[in-house]
Amino acid sequence: MVRPPQIIPYGDSALLMQFMSDGYSRDVIRTVQAMSSELRADPDWIEVVSGYDSLLLEFDPLKLDPVAAEGKLINLVNGFKPGQVPTGRLVEIPVYYGGKDGPDMQLIMDAAGLGESEVISLHSAREYLVCMMGFIPGFAFLSAAHDRLYHPRHETPRGRVPAGSVGIGGWQTGIYGLESPGGWQIIGRTDITIFDATRDEPFYLSAGDRVKFVPATRGSAKG
Amino acid sequence: MIEVLQSGTRATLQDSGRRGHRSRGIPASGAADRLSFAVANWMVGNVWNTPAIECVLGGQHFRFHQDTLIGLAGAEMWAQVNGQNVTNYTAFPVEKGDILTLSFSRQGCRAYITVPGGFNGHTFLGSVSTYLPAGLGGIEGRALKVGDHFQIHPVKRNPRKLPPGYRATFSNHIVLRTRPGPEFEDLTQESQRHLFINPFIATRNTNRMGARLRGNRISMRTYEDMTSGPLLPGTLQVPADSQPVLAMTDAHCTGGYPRVLQVITADYWLLGQVRPGSKVSFQRCFSRDAIDILKRRTAFYRSLMDGFSF
Structure with a gap:
């Protein structure tokens, strides 16, 4: 079971979603990949960079207020269904x-x-x-x-x-x-x-x- | 045509960089000091993000094989045309046969040279910015060398005089305003204070990828092997040897060291003026202040240059 990630500000124009896992977790990786494909469809995020257990989201603070950006992510996390696993090529x-x-x-x-x-x-x-x-x-x-x-x-x-x-x-x-x-x-x-x-x-x-x-x-x- | 007679410490072709490809391991790159780069373009009538030559620490010489206009901004390199001083942060005409020389800079690290219409280079992912580690952009993905030449556009333009206040000011003591990085809380209490007290010194391992700093030892409470994760330019990382590393515009897109500070976007251009030996100080900045500063500074520069962004 994947616990909800922490959302941590990373400077003034990026947020980091950090999942808690001890080392490698296949479930976390699949969740990160599934979320990143969903986030890439949203033009508010300039860059979506996935890691093993984290996801970096860059935005333009002149267009999207950091508080609003965080709100968007919280909504995504709350509405996210764990079954959404992408099958890459x-x-x-x-x-x-x-x-x-x-x-x-x-x-x-x-x-x-x-x-x-x-x-x-x-x-x-x-x-x-x-x-x-x-x-x-x-x-x-x-x-x-x-x-x-x-x-x-x-x-x-x-x-x-x-x-x-x-x-x-x-x-x-x-x-x-x-x-x-x-x-x-x-x-x-x-x-x-x-x-x-x-x-x-x-x-x-x-x-x-x-x-x-x-x-x-x-x-x-x-x- | 403009010919490179001496390439100096290092010179590369840069524009505003290729953003949006970090997820594939490609850093944005681009002019390390975007502010000086942008005004150098404005002074010759270019759009702010037109390709320019980024000169590191000086020593570069160029010969012009046609009349043109030159814009010069950034670190003071005591530029001369045919041995006559020219003023930094101005644009000036040069004639066929003229030689522009940059001497060794004493304040700051990078100067930008612009011409009307810009310089041509190899475009990769929408940008000609040179990224040396992978040989991308620029001229064959490398730094300029003696004998390189650029075709320049035969555009007739008058120099523009930079209005007061738009000239970037910096010294060899660079003060960077920061926000806490994702692992800031994992620093020892003492290190959380030490980051902001004494200045650090940029070592000789200072380039477009990053600046290795020397100063107070900065330590994490526990030093676990971190899983590699995304890394941004402007991040201060702390490796196990307790001497921090400041990520710059060509930095790797991922890293495995704790990310303890992040330079605010409005101060990001200053990273380009950090040179070996510079003092580097960090200040705290509130979240709302970082955004207010960014909004004000962006509006100020956009009043001169359409679409400018830090």
Whole structure:
């Protein structure tokens, strides 16, 4: 059961809906995604940014008084029916696990006491939800990986993580949309360009999408 | 045509930014000091949000291959045309062959150069603003370099004289009015006071993404591993090492550190003038005051520039 969120002012032109949950909660994530699709339909909200357990709403205080903005959110929360769960599109992403593509695979195998094929099947069995995009363009924060794959981030981030890298950070799993510095444990990589500014549709994934990783092997899929 | 002879500390093409894409990980970017950027445009007869060159700390030199008009505003960089001083916050004509030089700024961080009709750059999501971490907008998504040149519109316009009161004033002590951030209450009592007592110093890790500050240690009551959540520019975050970070216009859209203060919208332009070594002080502001200030300041600037927004 999802408890109603707290509504917290964030500066003079934004409100934050903060849900209370201990770490990862699938119910909270689904509620956040369902609410954000409803809020996006309302032009009073300039930006609707979803997180794992929170939702940021930006408004123009010259057009919408902050007190009125808060009132609108309270109404939404009160009238919200928990059953309203969006079914985002399902996106399959081929991943080359391990080897050069997944330099931290051994670390995860050792920590979990699993063989490579078991890690791969645990990681690719689950259907993930895209919870949040950012910190860099195209980085997809996905819902929780299997408990046995839990692993903290590197204490010192890598200077360079290639675009398309698939990693584990604590209970989270995610995809680096761009080459960047990063601290996640990298277990594989996809050839799909998650973010490409020159494409008509620069973004391959959006918050609310469902993601399924499909193990791939070098040489067969890639000519 | 205008040619870049020296790119100085750094120079990028900026407009008012691409808003509305934070949910996809794209920060708004845009001129870090919107006020100076806007008046630099007004002085050459442009709409306030026309693309301009944002010059960081000085050292930039430009050669003009045609007659045009130049607008200059922002940090005082002791600009000269062919060795003759020109005045900041004015627009002035230049002739074919003239060289404009910016010297090292001593107050503030960023100056804006405008021409009638603006500069052309690569548009991404409706804006030419350069966002270096992802190589978006601007010229090939990068900072200006020696040898770059821009075609400029052969528009004949007279310079406009900025009326009194519209010139932005700032020094190397930047005072920012703030509202509490979502995690303000999680600070220790002592840190809640310390935030507002002594100024912080912006370290050399100060750029368009953020300013790492040095000063009183700011501590949370408990330091739990926070779940990453949405982050706005103008937010003061507190990492585990107790030295706060001020998010700027190119900041990441999400963050995992407690968000303890938020700069009011009307003071947001001042972030663009924070430079390494600046003192940065925070003041409390009541909620209704933040909105009143925003309304008054917006109306004041809109009386000069249609549609201006902070």
